[in-house]
Amino acid sequence: MHLIDCPWCGPRDEAEFAYRGDATVTRPAPDAGIDAFYDYVFTRANPRGWHVEWWHHAAGCRQHVKVVRHTMTHAIAATGRATDILEVPAA
Amino acid sequence: MTGRAFRIAGGGHIDRSRTVRFRFDGKEHSGHPGDTLASALLAAGVRLVGRSFKYHRPRGIYSAGPEEPNALVEIGTGARRTPNTRMTTAEIHDGLVAESQNRWPSLRFDAMAATSVAARLLPAGFYYKTFMWPASFWEKVYEPMIRRAAGLGRAATEPDPDHYEAAHAHCDVLVVGAGAAGLAAARAAGEAGARVLLAEQDFLLGGGLLLEPAHEAWRGETLAAIIALPNVTVMPRTTVFGYYDHNMLGALERVTDHLATAPDHVPRQRSWTIRAREVVLATGADERLVAFPDNDRPGVMLAGAARAYVARFGVVPGRRVVLFTNNDAAYATADTLLAAGADSATIVDFRPFGTAAAAARARGIEVLPGSEVIGVDGGTSLYAVQVRRRGTWGSTQVPADLLCVSGGYSPAVHLASQARTPLAWDARIAAFVPGEAARQRSAGGARGVFGIGAAAHDGAAAGRAAAIATGCRVGSEFVLPGRNGDADPTVMPCWEIAAPGKAFVDLQNDVTAADIRLARQEGYEHIEHAKRYTTHTMATDQGKIGGLVGAAVLAEARGLPVEQVGIPTYRPYVTPVTWGAVAAHHVGKAFAPIRRTMLHDWHVRNGADFMEAGLWLRPGFYPQKGESPWDSVLREARAVRRAVGICDVSTLGKIDVQGKDAGVFLDRLYMNTFSTLAIGKARYGIMLREDGMVFDDGTTTRLAEDHFFVTTTTANAARVMEHMDLYAQTVWPDLDVQYCSVTDQWASMSIAGPKARSTVARAVAGLDLSNEGLPFMGVADATVAGCPVRVFRISFSGELAYEIATPAGYALAVWEAVLAAGRADGIVPYGVEALGLLRIEKGHVAGSELNGHTTARDLGLDRMAKKRGDFVGRVLAERPGLVDPGRPTFVGIRSVDPKRQVRQGAHLVEPGSFKSLGWVSSVTRSVELGDAWIGLALLTDGKARIGSRLVAAFPLKDEAVEVEIVSPHFIDPENARVRA
């Protein structure tokens, strides 16, 4: 079980969070077209390694926490607010 | 039975002054406090305790701890019967009842073993090949047969009468295991000032120290020092079973299993979730078996276990002893047994003659160096061992009633392996030891540091290092046992003795060395594949004593060193955990909370029949004396159509949205436009998912320029909030908008029917209810019986209707005031069932239609989409597949024979055809159409088929009902009633 350091609440158990997926995708401009929106909704990289993700602190402060997490070791390198730019380790 | 007692006069950790009485297979036995079921039965002379899983071979007690593969029993009776309990860890208590497992008709004579039926049924890989064909045979023939032949204990069939508890703990340092290493680690970390948890699966603390009278004083002194530390918590009878991410570990505490009578209000077991900053794994090591023919017979036992029965429990498990070893450490077993009164001991040493053998001979013990055991003589007990000089043919028979086996020790790396700690091969002990890991270290036997003195020193260093890693300063120094008494742990690898016969590598799952070779031959040569093909190490003991032996057999077959083949990754649970403890208090009604509306008690008093809607309890209908459910539903709905009814709709999700950009935010979330909505007006809205499917619907009201009140469906209330969170925080963080769920803050009730205005007018003060004063979709504040209310002129039933919302605390006062006001109009409370009937007649969509597979176009709601501007789902709703005119669209159906029921989920087909043209999403009996069965459906070319007939087929019940396709709006398509 992950221990996620919520920027508002401090380190909290994974059970309080809802995983909300890839935080590297950006919603396209309204006129970007079907293909751009299709990629935004459906196309994912599924990396083995560091990944920037949304974890919704649903049973806490209700904020979407940005988390840099290693998909193989589950190590967490950084957490931040939704608008923060987080540093992703090299490997 | 010789008549001589197996229990010796003194020594060990049992209380001979007290007697405990228990039953095994119907026979009464006695033991002492401090005994396990295994030690008490050995003391009673019992050697045969079970039958094996597949072959029903007779089995005895093999170990003295949680690694036990054989001695599994059912403990307790009736609802408390617990199967597969290890005798070697079960403490006895007065009145304990145990039964052996997997034997029929009796333990001594087993029909399955006699006929060898199971052996033919269950070769290695039987999951994969034996029962492939024909498919129908699986359920009817094979499975029942296997279930009879193979298996372990029987689970209780009654509900569990005990209760279990879940608990959380946090600490600086968790020490797992309280042997020499664990005790030293806990003391070192504790005296350094760390908050320490010390978890020990045994009921006594000490591990290997319990077998060492010479170290008893140190054990006592160390325990006293630990208990005196306020920052150290000692948890006996607590097995750490799982090591999860971020140093979270799971543990099971057996609170009352050892008690004859459990005190009231104490859980039977407690499941702990522990977060530790640092972990010290002092889990010791498991002795290994050697795969020789019939190595599973009663009378064969691990050498360390035999020593434990003498030294800890004061029981001599055999009189004429043969010890088969590849290491020095096991020699102590022969000495211990002889000192306890065994008649003879012969040591069969796999290695050439060495110093240990010389010393043993000097003590008068017979040693056969360079020799091996190639079989045993005996059935349900042992009378001789076949010994062969290595590299020769033929064998000598050595009389024996106990064969002690030691293939060396494997560090108990289960928890380290679960935490994905890399394992390294240690050739000296021929076993894997854990490597480096973050925030975790192994100590003592768990990392191959064997011997009391060495383990204690290693544990103290690990405890100190762990405490320092949490920010503590170096603590005290304390006396540790010397390393001088420790035996040399070096082994000469000895995995399998080549000789004819069944040589087991997994006793619990009946896996032989030959099975491993068969798996390899059939292509399952990776260790993880061989494991699954043979079920090797998949039993409840997880192959603690034979796992590496099986890997070595596989390695030999593949021509590789065993360290290259490796062992399968361990997974939770290290030992079995009661399912009740996992569930803890999350059972029955406590599994999920129940949500009740503010009017719940009124509904109860007025005879409501409740239904569940998510977590909510809602009145389904209010049956009167003698009414069937349908009688009640139809009466309530009729009252709404003809007079007036009142319904508790408080469960609808309610979200208060405020801020300068609130209107823009809602414009982007809904396909409608809300920023143009006039203050004091409501509008029905549709929300899509980003993939273009309909997500939710509801009315939204504008209360002020920057203030909206959104309602959602009951089912989607939480999901809509999450959806808002996602978009507000991550997609449009620049918008000035705040919102909050107010579902529980407002109670609301719908008053519907042609006489609704008359009723509401009598109830409400300060409001003009005329069409000019409060038109359809108008909203205004007022009071009812002095309570503040907000009146919405909105309708779900299709009738003239008002929804009155009031702060939750006023709910009952307002509800009763409206009821009183409506008495003259014949007001009737109606439930969710009537509400459903009314909305189907009106052709309103609900959960069955908004099922995540439908588009706004499918439902005929696309005209509500704004022409310009962005909203969630706008782009992907235009995907070719979603705008395909061939998609099923929203229609109504009515049964041609009005009395014939149409079922929800029925497929619509042409008569005689099997091609589904669509499906029935909702059905009801109708009050407007003379009780006829009607429904809503999604149908290909729906509009074009209106007026035609199809068949609603429901093959599950072998039903085919002729239906007419009609408009989904069964009543008032012009909306005249709601605007009346």
Ligand SMILES: [Zn+2]
């Ligand atoms: Zn938070």
